[in-house]
Amino acid sequence: MNDLRTKLMEAARSHSPSDAVPIGFEKQVMAQVLALKSTRQPGLLRAPVDAWALWTRTFLRATWSGLGVVMILSLGSLAVPPSDGDDSDYQGLMVDSIAMPIDETGGEIL
Amino acid sequence: MSLLPEPSAVPSDLELVHAVRSGETERFEELICRYQARLFVMARRYARREDEVEDIVQEILLKAYTRLETWRGDAPFEHWLMRLGTRICYDFLRQHQRSREITSTELSGDEVDWMECQALPDGRADGKADAARTLVARVLDRLSPASRLVITLLELEDKSVKEVAALTGWSVPVIKVRAFRARLEMKRLIERLDREKYL
Structure with missing residues (x-):
């Protein structure tokens, strides 16, 4: 066959x-x-798109935007005064709310 | 000093391309006249109807015009144009993919005679060259687009694997795998025809 x-x-x-x-x-x-040519004259023979340059430009823009956001958040966190270390109140409140007896009278406050 | 080449009696491809890029669109006609015959040969390998062949060549030339800026002159213009042409021919094959089925009842008497002559010890069928060519065209029509492209370039145009890689943009291992599959596909089609002609 071959x-x-x-x-x-x-x-x-x-x-x-x-x-x-x-x-x-x-x-x-x-x-x-x-x-x-008559219908597409302005953009017909334009310079070729350099895909690598386009990607690099987009990447740099995204990088700078990301860095900007990080800087703003960092400055914001520095500007907020540190908490006074009263975390035990919050913890106590949470424990109390869980430990509260379930009201079996349909939720009415007696 | 101008970077543009000196104008000569017969302008080079580079000169013509520069002229078209700088607004002398009518000079594109010289490029068309220079390469259209080669493009017609290429298109006729993939399309049988003459209107399809003309459509393919026209599409290649229009695309060449719109993408002229992408030719940087580091490779000959002809290579760039042929690469573009090969891709358009491949797209044509994909769009016009015919049914893979082929039966011996489709074959003409001459085609069946040619196959029978090949089974004889001397295997000569000199008077039936046209039948053989039609038979090849039928078999190629039933191959998958990638197989057909690879077989045509490797076996009909006698190109090397590297040349095929440059034309198609596929890697060398991919071409080798596709060539292997294409030959297998072709063998199966011929086997089937050979079997059916005795039924």
Whole structure:
């Protein structure tokens, strides 16, 4: 079967496709090119987009924005006065609320 | 001193591209005349109907015009254009993917005769070259787009794996794997035809 495939490929190789061009084909394409130019002139042949530069620019912008946010938050945390260490009140309040007996009278305060 | 090349009797591709970029759009026609025959040969390897061939070549040339700025001149213009053309031909194959099924009832008498002649010890069927070419076209039509592209470039155009890699943008190992699969796919199609012609 490989032999048959080889013979088929040889037959195909022996006959290269024609290089004939239809008469006036270049004029037809140029008409399309000129139509394209008239509709898209301003941006048609603009400079190529450098994907790497675009990515780097976006990355740097994101980095600076991130650093800005970090700086603001850091300054904010420095500006807030430290707590007076009265954490035990908060803890006591939480424990009391959990330990409070469940009211079985439908929530009415007696 | 100008960086642009000196104008000569026959302008180079670089000169023509510079002229088009600087606004002389009509000079693109010279580039079309220079390369259209090669593009027609390429397109006729993938499309059979002449209107499809014209559409492919037109698309290649229009895309070349709109992307002219991306050609930096570090490789010959022809290579850049052929790479663009190969990608458009591959897109065409993907859009016009035909059914993979092929039966011997589709084959003409001459095509069946050619296959039978190949089974003989001397395997000659000189008078049936057209039948062989039609048969190849039928088999290629049934291959997957990637297989067809790889087989066409490697076996019909005699390009090296590296050249195919440059044209398609695929890596060398990917091309080797695709070539292996393509040959297997083709072998199965031929086997099936060979089996069915005796049914």
